[in-house]
Amino acid sequence: xxxxxxxxxxxxxxxxxxxxxxxxxxxxxxxxxxxxxxxxxxxxxxxxxxxxxxxxxxxxxxxxxxxxxxxxxxxxxxxxxxxxxxxxxxxxxxxxxxxxxxxxxxxxxxxxxxxxxxxxxxxxxxxxxxxxxxxxxxxxxxxxxxxxxxxxxxxxxxxxxxxxxxxxxxxxxxxxxxxxxxxxxxxxxxxxxxxxxxxxxxxxxxxxxxxxxxxxxxxxx
Amino acid sequence: xxxxxxxxxxxxxxxxxxxxxxxxxxxxxxxxxxxxxxxxxxxxxxxxxxxxxxxxxxxxxxxxxxxxxxxxxxxxxxxxxxxxxxxxxxxxxxxxxxxxxxxxxxxxxxxxxxxxxxxxxxxxxxxxxxxxxxxxxxxxxxxxxxxxxxxxxxxxxxxxxxxxxxxxxxxxxxxxxxxxxxxxxxxxxxxxxxxxxxxxxxxxxxxxxxxxxxxxxxxxxxxxxxxxxxxxxxxxxxxxxxxxxxxxxxxxxxxxxxxxxxxxxxxxxxxxxxxxxxxxxxxxxxxxxxxxxxxxxxxxxxxxxxxxxxxxxxxxxxxxxxxxxxxxxxxxxxxxxxxxxxxxxxxxxxxxxxxxxxxxxxxxxxxxxxxxxxxxxxxxxxxxxxxxxxxxxxxxxxxxxxxxxxxxxxxxxxxxxxxxxxxxxxxxxxxxxxxxxxxxxxxxxxxxxxxxxxxxxxxxxxxxxxxxxxxxxxxxxxxxxxxxxxxxxxxxxxx
Numbered sequence: 193x194x195x196x197x198x199x200x201x202x203x204x205x206x207x208x209x210x211x212x213x214x215x216x217x218x219x220x221x222x223x224x225x226x227x228x229x230x231x232x233x234x235x236x237x238x239x240x241x242x243x244x245x246x247x248x249x250x251x252x253x254x255x256x257x258x259x260x261x262x263x264x265x266x267x268x269x270x271x272x273x274x275x276x277x278x279x280x281x282x283x284x285x286x287x288x289x290x291x292x293x294x295x296x297x298x299x300x301x302x303x304x305x306x307x308x309x310x311x312x313x314x315x316x317x318x319x320x321x322x323x324x325x326x327x328x329x330x331x332x333x334x335x336x337x338x339x340x341x342x343x344x345x346x347x348x349x350x351x352x353x354x355x356x357x358x359x360x361x362x363x364x365x366x367x368x369x370x371x372x373x374x375x376x377x378x379x380x381x382x383x384x385x386x387x388x389x390x391x392x393x394x395x396x397x398x399x400x401x402x403x404x405x406x407x408x409x410x411x412x413x
Numbered sequence: 414x415x416x417x418x419x420x421x422x423x424x425x426x427x428x429x430x431x432x433x434x435x436x437x438x439x440x441x442x443x444x445x446x447x448x449x450x451x452x453x454x455x456x457x458x459x460x461x462x463x464x465x466x467x468x469x470x471x472x473x474x475x476x477x478x479x480x481x482x483x484x485x486x487x488x489x490x491x492x493x494x495x496x497x498x499x500x501x502x503x504x505x506x507x508x509x510x511x512x513x514x515x516x517x518x519x520x521x522x523x524x525x526x527x528x529x530x531x532x533x534x535x536x537x538x539x540x541x542x543x544x545x546x547x548x549x550x551x552x553x554x555x556x557x558x559x560x561x562x563x564x565x566x567x568x569x570x571x572x573x574x575x576x577x578x579x580x581x582x583x584x585x586x587x588x589x590x591x592x593x594x595x596x597x598x599x600x601x602x603x604x605x606x607x608x609x610x611x612x613x614x615x616x617x618x619x620x621x622x623x624x625x626x627x628x629x630x631x632x633x634x635x636x637x638x639x640x641x642x643x644x645x646x647x648x649x650x651x652x653x654x655x656x657x658x659x660x661x662x663x664x665x666x667x668x669x670x671x672x673x674x675x676x677x678x679x680x681x682x683x684x685x686x687x688x689x690x691x692x693x694x695x696x697x698x699x700x701x702x703x704x705x706x707x708x709x710x711x712x713x714x715x716x717x718x719x720x721x722x723x724x725x726x727x728x729x730x731x732x733x734x735x736x737x738x739x740x741x742x743x744x745x746x747x748x749x750x751x752x753x754x755x756x757x758x759x760x761x762x763x764x765x766x767x768x769x770x771x772x773x774x775x776x777x778x779x780x781x782x783x784x785x786x787x788x789x790x791x792x793x794x795x796x797x798x799x800x801x802x803x804x805x806x807x808x809x810x811x812x813x814x815x816x817x818x819x820x821x822x823x824x825x826x827x828x829x830x831x832x833x834x835x836x837x838x839x840x841x842x843x844x845x846x847x848x849x850x851x852x853x854x855x856x857x858x859x860x861x862x863x864x865x866x867x868x869x870x871x872x873x874x875x876x877x878x879x880x881x882x883x884x885x886x887x888x889x890x891x892x893x894x895x896x897x898x899x900x901x902x903x904x905x906x907x908x
Contacts, residue, residue: 208419212776231775245473245706247699252776324614347777355896357889358785362896365777 199260200292202400204253205284206234207274212252213361216348218273219256222266226294226398227256228320228366230346257292257400290315292400293382293391314404315378319369319385320348321397326367329385333371336384339410341371366397372407424465427764430755431850432457435729442744443736449728451660456725459717460759467594467714468764474707475595476602476765478686483606485693486549495553496546502685503545503627506599508538509681511674512590512848520583528642533635537587540634541627545600548626552607552619558832559824562622565629566817572636578809582872584635588628589848589875592840594715595678597762600624601769601837618829620773624766625836628843628879667724668716675716683708718761722849730850734857738802745799745858753795753878754788756851762841763787770834782889783834790885791842794877798855801873805864809873813880820883823891831890838882847878 203224205215212229219227233248258266263286275281319329326343333341347363355362373381382399390396435453439445445453486498507513513534521530544565551561573581592600604623608616686704690696696704733752737745757763767780801807824832855874859865 209771229776231772244469245703245710246469247473247703250772345775347775357782357892357896360779360781362779362782362893363777365775 200289201258201260201263201286202289203258203286204255206251206253207282209250209252212254215254218269222262224256224258228346228348229254230344290401290403293386294398313375314407315375316402316404317371317382319399320366323365323367326369328388329369332384332388333381336381337377338371338373338381341369344368372410421465425461427758428457428461431759434751434755443733448660453725453729456721459721463714463718463721464761467711467718467761470707470710470714471598471765474704474711475598477704479599479602480606481694483603484610487607487610495549499546499549500542504538504542505681506596507541507591508534509677510590510593511677512593516587516590536634536638537631540630541591544626544630548623549607558622562836563821569632576636576639578869580639582869584632585876586872587631587635589843591631592624592628594761594845597624597841598765600627617773618833621833621837624840628840663724667720671716671719675712679708679712726850727853730853731857734854735861738858738861746796749799750792750796753792756846757787757791757842760844760846762844766837766841786885786889787838787882790881791878794881795851798874798877802859802862802865802870816880823887827887827890828894831887835883835886838886839879842882843875843879
């Protein structure tokens with residue numbers, strides 16, 4: 193497999209409900225290949241809302257993969273759009289990826305050294321595919337020695353998908369599969385998923401892997 | 414402040430269209446007397462505030478309770494317990510619905526005591542309880558929704574052939590009353606609570622359809638009762654229409670009445686919650702107090718909303734219908750179309766439904782898309798009803814029969830989640846706003862046109878409003894399917 197040295201970053205923001213689609217649209221201008229949004233609940237900052245009884249509010253979490261060189265520009269745009277520099281409007285953060293597999297680029301590995309003194313024995317593998325394919329991902333991963341995984345329900349688009357109804361974009365539903373594994377097994381798990389789902393072909397999805405400092409609670413074999 | 418302002422903006426935008434339409438009509442075609450117009454504007458403020466407070470409260474109160482109860486019922490792990498609990502919940506919540514109690518009293522009088530009001534109430538509630546139980550069992554067993562709906566509406570069709578037109582009208586109205594502003598969010602959340610615990614591949618389609626099923630219950634129950642009791646004709650007296658006087662007077666009368674009605678609706682929910690919490694939920698103090706506050710807010714909001722609708726909107730609807738029918742009869746279908754388009758936006762349960770749709774599909778099916786579709790659907794419903802009032806040869810069943818048949822046909826062609834959302838929307842759209850404003854508009858129009866029958870034509874509107882969303886939302890499902898289909902083709906080409 194061709195390896196390209198290119199540093200990719202996982203860019204995430206947590207925004208009020210309904211703003212995720214806008215962030216997704218903006219990110220496309222920065223060459224982000226696939227953006228995914230999923231729903232969550234967040235704490236309420238205003239005291240008086242707590243008094244009224246609102247314990248949490250609906251949030252949208254937006255994630256995308258971006259080239260390290262364009263990261264700062266995206267930060268700037270997102271901050272400006274959602275007023276993130278003022279408190280209470282949401283947060284944005286990014287994390288380095290170990291490597292990712294997506295169409296066009298094939299496999300691109302980061303050459304960045306992780307900071308920290310812990311010996312890294314674990315990696316976290318994220319696979320984002322069309323809804324309903326999560327079982328295939330989990331099966332493929334299991335065949336390569338994974339002990340389990342977590343599926344998150346989300347929506348998102350790659351560059352391929354464009355559908356509009358009443359002037360409103362339809363973003364297809366996605367499954368985000370998160371698998372924690374020992375570093376020595378991660379490679380073969382990723383390959384198994386890639387092989388089963390043909391991630392290299394456009395519109396199939398994306399896999400990215402992050403280093404994990406420490407993990408606990410996993411099955412030992 | 415951010416969140417509350419945003420909510421207020423959202424709610425204002427939903428009440429503003431109907432208010433603007435009435436204001437425009439007042440200054441162009443239909444002169445509404447000043448006092449009534451001021452009452453309408455006060456009503457619009459009450460409705461906006463009431464809707465906002467109600468939705469805030471429903472979100473942290475009723476929806477939470479429904480979800481918790483759904484989860485608890487699922488955890489019993491015994492099918493007969495699921496059935497029994499579903500029946501009891503459906504029965505109690507429904508029997509407390511004030512609209513239904515009023516209707517029961519009317520039926521008691523109209524049938525001269527052959528069907529006592531109390532019996533009517535019990536029969537309808539049994540119908541609802543039974544179908545809520547079936548709905549819950551369906552989710553767990555995974556029966557397909559389209560077959561259950563086809564079957565229920567087939568039974569209604571068979572029973573309907575035997576019943577008189579007045580009886581049909583009553584059964585449809587009871588169905589509208591069943592899916593009131595409190596029951597709908599609760600039943601929606603109940604089904605969602607069960608389906609999200611069940612999980613699996615069908616969670617999305619399992620999360621909808623409960624309200625649609627619950628609204629079929631009363632129709633079946635009443636029609637069956639009519640046949641058993643051999644009721645063919647009823648003498649129905651309409652309350653004479655007396656316009657209100659003064660500006661604040663009507664509000665002073667409405668406030669205590671609707672405070673009382675709102676208490677009736679909230680009490681069974683509160684009692685059930687307290688009982689379930691003591692023995693099952695055992696919630697943290699913070700969570701419990703949040704739910705109780707939610708119930709309090711929904712109570713205040715609902716009372717305010719109903720006061721605004723009844724003291725401000727209803728008579729304007731009536732006067733609009735009457736004057737347009739008398740002076741500009743040709744404009745009746747067009748204005749009906751416009752009213753239908755804007756009115757559904759102000760329906761409280763529509764919000765709860767669309768929010769749940771967004772949550773279940775992670776934002777794939779957006780609220781706005783559902784709202785636009787519903788708007789178009791209801792516009793056609795009111796427009797067609799006006800045509801029917803004007804043209805005696807057009808009968809209600811000329812619309813309903815093909816409409817429901819087409820809906821049943823579509824339900825085998827669209828993605829299953831749209832079947833559930835569509836049938837739920839039918840119950841949701843015929844909520845308190847339509848049942849007062851649009852009903853009054855239709856009755857006003859029917860009153861001014863000699864060939865029309867106020868009772869039958871009036872109720873016909875509700876039946877139409879309950880039918881068109883089934884078709885509209887499922888057509889939307891077809892559109893979604895086509896758009897998704899394109900993607901499949903693209904994938905294929907790249908292979």
